[in-house]
Structures are given as C-alpha cells and as structure tokens.
Amino acid sequence: MATQQQQSAIKGAKVLMVGAGGIGCELLKTLALSGFEDIHIIDMDTIEVSNLNRQFLFRRSHVGQSKAKVARDAVLRFRPHINIRSYHANVKNPEFDVDFFKQFDVVLNGLDNLDARRHVNRLCLAADVPLVESGTTGFLGQVTVHIKGKTECYECQTKPAPKTYPVCTITSTPTKFVHCIVWAKELLFAKLFGDKNQDNDLNVRSNNSASSSKETEDVFERSEDEDIEQYGRKIYDHVFGSNIEAALSNEETWKNRRRPRPIYSKDVLPESLTQQNGSTQNCSVTDGDSMVSVMPLLGLKNPQELWGLTQNSLVFIEALKLFFAKRKKEIGHLTFDKDDQLAVEFVTAAANIRAESFGIPLHSLFEAKGIAGNIVHAVATTNAIIAGLIVIEAIKVLKKDVDKFRMTYCLEHPSKKLLLMPIEPYEPNPACYVCSKTPLVLEINTRKSKLRDLVDKIVKAKLGMNLPLIMHGNSLLYEVGDDLDDIMVANYNANLEKYLSELPSPILNGSILTVEDLQQELSCKINVKHREEFDEEKEPEGMVLSGWTQSPATNGESASTSNNENPIDVTDSSSGSETASKKRKLSETEPSNHNKETENVESEDDDIMEVENPMIVSKKKIRVE
Numbered sequence: 001m002a003t004q005q006q007q008s009a010i011k012g013a014k015v016l017m018v019g020a021g022g023i024g025c026e027l028l029k030t031l032a033l034s035g036f037e038d039i040h041i042i043d044m045d046t047i048e049v050s051n052l053n054r055q056f057l058f059r060r061s062h063v064g065q066s067k068a069k070v071a072r073d074a075v076l077r078f079r080p081h082i083n084i085r086s087y088h089a090n091v092k093n094p095e096f097d098v099d100f101f102k103q104f105d106v107v108l109n110g111l112d113n114l115d116a117r118r119h120v121n122r123l124c125l126a127a128d129v130p131l132v133e134s135g136t137t138g139f140l141g142q143v144t145v146h147i148k149g150k151t152e153c154y155e156c157q158t159k160p161a162p163k164t165y166p167v168c169t170i171t172s173t174p175t176k177f178v179h180c181i182v183w184a185k186e187l188l189f190a191k192l193f194g195d196k197n198q199d200n201d202l203n204v205r206s207n208n209s210a211s212s213s214k215e216t217e218d219v220f221e222r223s224e225d226e227d228i229e230q231y232g233r234k235i236y237d238h239v240f241g242s243n244i245e246a247a248l249s250n251e252e253t254w255k256n257r258r259r260p261r262p263i264y265s266k267d268v269l270p271e272s273l274t275q276q277n278g279s280t281q282n283c284s285v286t287d288g289d290s291m292v293s294v295m296p297l298l299g300l301k302n303p304q305e306l307w308g309l310t311q312n313s314l315v316f317i318e319a320l321k322l323f324f325a326k327r328k329k330e331i332g333h334l335t336f337d338k339d340d341q342l343a344v345e346f347v348t349a350a351a352n353i354r355a356e357s358f359g360i361p362l363h364s365l366f367e368a369k370g371i372a373g374n375i376v377h378a379v380a381t382t383n384a385i386i387a388g389l390i391v392i393e394a395i396k397v398l399k400k401d402v403d404k405f406r407m408t409y410c411l412e413h414p415s416k417k418l419l420l421m422p423i424e425p426y427e428p429n430p431a432c433y434v435c436s437k438t439p440l441v442l443e444i445n446t447r448k449s450k451l452r453d454l455v456d457k458i459v460k461a462k463l464g465m466n467l468p469l470i471m472h473g474n475s476l477l478y479e480v481g482d483d484l485d486d487i488m489v490a491n492y493n494a495n496l497e498k499y500l501s502e503l504p505s506p507i508l509n510g511s512i513l514t515v516e517d518l519q520q521e522l523s524c525k526i527n528v529k530h531r532e533e534f535d536e537e538k539e540p541e542g543m544v545l546s547g548w549t550q551s552p553a554t555n556g557e558s559a560s561t562s563n564n565e566n567p568i569d570v571t572d573s574s575s576g577s578e579t580a581s582k583k584r585k586l587s588e589t590e591p592s593n594h595n596k597e598t599e600n601v602e603s604e605d606d607d608i609m610e611v612e613n614p615m616i617v618s619k620k621k622i623r624v625e
C-alpha cells in the first residue's frame with residue numbers, strides 16, 4: 001500500500017511512457033492501478049499477432065491498430081476517470097522536442113532499441129527531466145534511474161560491442177552453425193537479393209568450364225533469358241561445390257581442420273525440379289507478396305522438423321525461384337528480415353547445406369530463424385517484474401528520495417539467494433560525451449575520407465544524431481533542416497563530396513570539430529587525428545572513433561554497412577546490458593574499488609551476451625528493500 005505522501009506524489013504527477021510493447025503494457029496497467037492519473041504514451045508500432053502472447057492489453061481483433069491507442073483504451077476500461085493520452089508516432093519525431101519533454105515529471109522507457117533509448121536520454125538531459133530506463137532479454141532485465149547531474153546518464157557507460165566473427169571464419173572455415181547462418185544471411189542472401197553495390201566478401205568469380213572464355217564472369221549475375229532453375233543450380237554449384245573445391249586446394253588451411261565436402265546439385269537433386277514439382281511456377285501468390293513460402297509447396301509443415309540435405313537443397317532452389325518469380329521488384333533492395341518467411345526459408349536451407357559440407361550439425365527452420373534473427377524469446381513474467389520496479393523507482397523519483405534510488409537487475413538464477421539485485425546508482429561519468437561534454441577522438445585519413453563518410457559513419461551511425469550540424473572553427477560545413485535555402489543546400493551537398501583536407505575550412509590533424517543536433521540539444525567536440533593506414537580487417541570503416549556508445553546493428557543490416565565497427569556482426573543487445581567499466585557510486589568517496597565485472601552467459605549457439613554481475617559490488621552497499 002502506498003503511503004499518504006506517495007499517493008500525493010503519484011496523483012500530481014505527469015508521466016511520459018515511451019513504448020507500449022511487452023514492458024509498456026505491463027507498465028501502463030501498473031501505473032494506472034498504482035494511482036497515476038496523467039499518463040502520456042508514445043509508440044510507433046501497430047499490434048501484430050506475435051505480440052498477443054505477452055502484450056495482454058491487446059486482443060486478436062486489435063491486430064493492425066496502434067499499440068499506444070489500444071493500450072490506452074484497454075486501461076481506460078478499468079480506470080475510466082484518469083487521463084491517458086496516446087501518440088501513434090516515433091519518439092524521434094520533431095514534435096517531441098525539448099519543450100514537449102519539459103511538461104513531464106518523469107519519463108519511463110519501455111523500448112527495444114538503443115537508438116531510441118539514446119534519443120530519449122538526450123531529450124531528458126536537455127529538458128532536465130528524470131528518466132527511468134528499462135530492458136529485458138528473456139529472464140534477464142534491468143531498471144536504471146538517470147537524473148541529470150546526479151546519476152550517470154544512459155550513455156555514460158559503453159554498451160557491449162555486438163558479437164562479431166572474423167571474416168575468414170565466416171567465408172572459409174566455419175565450425176559452428178551460427179557461422180553458416182551469418183554466411184547465408186550476410187553474404188549469400190545479401191549478394192543475391194541485396195544492394196549490388198555493397199561490398200561483399202563472397203567469392204563471386206566463376207571458373208567452371210562454361211565460363212572459361214570469360215574468367216571474370218560474376219556468377220551471381222543472371223542474364224535476362226536464363227532459366228531460373230538453371231540459375232539456381234549454377235549458384236548452388238558455385239557456392240557449395242566449386243568454391244569448396246577451390247578452398248580445399250589450399251592444403252595449409254586444412255592441416256589442423258576437418259576438410260569440407262563439396263556438394264553439387266546433380267548429386268542431391270533430380271535433373272529437373274519443374275517436372276517433379278512445378279508448383280512454384282504455378283502457385284497462386286501475387287507479385288510482391290512477402291508471405292510467399294515454399295514450405296507448403298514442398299509438403300513441409302513443421303518448422304521444428306529437421307530437413308535432410310535433399311530437402312534443404314529443394315528449399316534452396318525453390319525459394320530462389322520464388323524470389324525471382326514472385327518478388328522480382330524487391331531484388332536488389334532486400335536485407336534479411338526474420339519476419340520474411342521466404343528469406344528465412346532460403347537462409348535456413350543455405351546454412352544447412354553449408355553446415356552439411358563442413359560436418360556441422362543441421363538445424364530446423366525454427367532454430368535457424370532464432371539464430372538468424374537474434375531472437376531471445378520474451379518472458380512475460382520478466383516484463384511484469386521490470387514494470388513493477390519501474391513504478392517503484394518512478395515513485396522515489398517523484399518523492400525526490402535520491403538516497404533510495406536503485407538500479408535493479410533481474411537475474412536468471414538466484415545469486416546469494418537473490419533474484420532481484422538492487423544497486424545504488426553511479427555518478428555521471430566525467431568522460432561521457434553526452435552528459436559531460438568530453439571531446440571524442442576521431443582517427444581518420446583526412447586526405448582520403450570525404451565529409452560524407454564522416455556524416456554517415458560517425459555523426460549519424462555512431463553518435464545517433466538525426467539533424468546534424470558540423471562546424472570547424474567559425475565555418476559551418478554541414479547542416480540539415482527545412483529552413484535552408486537552395487544555395488546553402490547546394491554548398492553543403494558539394495562539401496559532402498569533398499575530402500576533409502580539401503574543405504573550405506580544411507579538416508586536418510589537430511582540428512577540433514563541433515557537432516550538434518538541435519533537436520536533441522546535444523553538442524559535442526571531436527578532436528581529429530590524421531592517420532594514414534587502417535587495418536582492413538579490424539577497421540573496415542577506415543576510421544576509429546574513441547569514447548562513444550556502441551550501437552548494435554539493426555535486424556537485417558548487412559555486415560559491411562557503415563554501422564558496424566567489426567566486419568561480421570550478429571547480435572542485437574535489446575536489454576541495454578553493459579560491459580564492465582569503472583563506475584562511481586553516488587555515495588562513494590573512493591572510486592577505485594567498485595569496478596563492475598562481467599559474467600559471460602553462453603546461449604545455445606555460443607553467442608556471448610555480457611551482463612553485469614552486480615554481485616561483484618561490495619555487499620555492504622546493497623540495501624534490499
């Protein structure tokens with residue numbers, strides 16, 4: 001039961017909730033039942049069938065409708081007299097500016113991505129509004145409190161780098177199924193169906209007899225009149241047959257490794273599939289239908305069933321045929337999406353054939369989809385616990401009970417008999433570029449990198465700025481906005497194509513740039529260090545930024561896109577778990593002895609997820625409430 005004092009803090013509070021998904025539904029219900037009377041909710045999504053098992057404010061009839069609105073209506077049915085306002089919109093929209101945020105007493109995040117979390121963090125700092133941040137991953141979860149100047153901001157600590165694999169493991173020497181999945185989705189799928197101009201480490205040259213006259217022929221190019229099945233077989237034979245044979249010829253590679261087996265389509269498939277099951281040509285799906293699927297056409301019903309080599313090979317060819325027959329317009333623009341059934345079928349089959357070749361155990365479509373989509377299944381109970389903890393912290397924030405603030409971690413197994421681990425929050429990190437204005441350092445080749453590289457790879461992708469402005473001394477080099485005249489736009493566009501050292505105000509070794517986002521009211525300095533060479537494997541972007549918060553790739557992002565620091569990237573850190581780093585507790589005078597350590601949690605496919613191990617913090621400092 002809430003005390004009188006708590007009740008009055010709750011009643012008078014105006015609260016903003018961002019996200020009405022798994023955590024958000026629980027949170028809205030708990031807020032309403034705890035006595036909150038003025039709640040605003042922002043969510044950009046509509047309800048999907050897959051949300052219904054845990055987002056209990058939604059019913060099947062709501063599928064396709066705004067989450068924020070349906071959540072509001074559902075709660076108003078049992079709390080009709082409170083004020084709930086819903087916004088079906090992206091929190092990054094300009095209408096949610098600093099003034100919008102200023103009207104709230106506290107902001108509560110129930111988001112699922114780092115990008116939006118960082119944006120809300122910046123607006124809360126700019127508006128000086130407390131933020132209660134949260135995240136869950138399966139059984140793990142955490143709630144943290146962020147108050148400008150008092151506790152660390154959401155970006156004070158670096159986030160874990162997404163799990164990456166060396167390129168050569170993926171392209172030549174896979175040893176785990178996840179390596180085959182990464183190869184299938186980031187290289188093969190991207191090569192066949194994605195942007196042709198993207199760098200791709202897949203071996204594209206054919207040296208088979210048919211093309212001996214043109215040794216450099218790109219086998220992935222399909223000529224207009226080429227039969228789709230023949231084309232599919234050509235790709236199959238190239239990637240699973242001749243490429244493997246070529247790799248085998250390098251004896252050194254296989255001295256201490258198991259040798260892979262080349263697989264050719266003629267050895268596993270009948271001569272003509274069209275006669276066997278001409279179904280994909282005749283099936284009734286319409287062009288552009290993302291629900292197209294080969295499974296029913298091949299009589300495969302159970303996604304949890306393990307397919308043999310022949311079945312995988314059939315799925316491979318038939319899925320490729322379907323892409324060309326029914327989704328031709330999308331070819332050249334596709335990135336892998338875990339919700340795209342045909343893409344999942346193709347990637348599962350390709351990964352399994354490669355796995356077979358390398359002697360790695362095969363996996364079902366269900367398992368492969370989980371690995372390819374980095375899916376950790378949501379646990380409704382964790383969301384409910386986390387939502388409860390958010391409300392507890394929100395009430396402390398409203399009562400200004402600074403000494404009682406806690407960051408709470410929901411653990412999977414009891415540790416010292418505790419499943420919920422509360423820890424005192426930490427002071428702001430004086431080296432944080434977001435809340436403490438410490439300059440970042442950028443190593444870059446100022447003669448070979450263009451302003452466009454800086455804008456795309458650093459300012460947008462890494463610093464998460466939406467409407468950036470770049471200044472060097474008094475010279476404005478770049479700016480985005482609706483109020484720019486044509487001449488300015490032309491000047492800025494021309495600057496984008498110039499090398500840094502050739503800009504009107506040249507950026508050279510020792511230059512200090514000011515980079516700002518007016519919407520986020522964020523301004524930071526970048527110290528530029530010229531460097532001639534970069535390691536292509538370890539630093540594929542040709543530049544290195546120090547002191548920023550790592551942003552994981554979004555689903556389906558290609559391995560070689562600018563967002564990733566590392567070549568092949570597979571994880572999505574939805575919970576916002578953090579890596580070990582020096583932390584300063586609020587009440588602490590000696591900062592030295594509270595380094596948080598991390599524990600490695602091995603998931604099924606050996607993807608390592610780092611979670612903080614709060615037990616490392618001295619027990620004296622922990623007060624269980």
Ligand SMILES: Nc1ncnc2c1ncn2[C@@H]1O[C@H](COP(=O)(O)OP(=O)(O)OP(=O)(O)O)[C@@H](O)[C@H]1O
Nearest residue numbers: 019020021022043044045089090091110111112116
């Ligand atoms: N930039 C944003 N603006 C507004 N809402 C956002 C933004 N980013 C994410 N969200 C919302 O945050 C919510 C997160 O909820 P949750 O983690 O349960 O994800 P979900 O999409 O509902 O489920 P799942 O991803 O597991 O299918 C989603 O409803 C999503 O729409």
Ligand SMILES: [Zn+2]
Nearest residue numbers: 153156432435
């Ligand atoms: Zn900070």
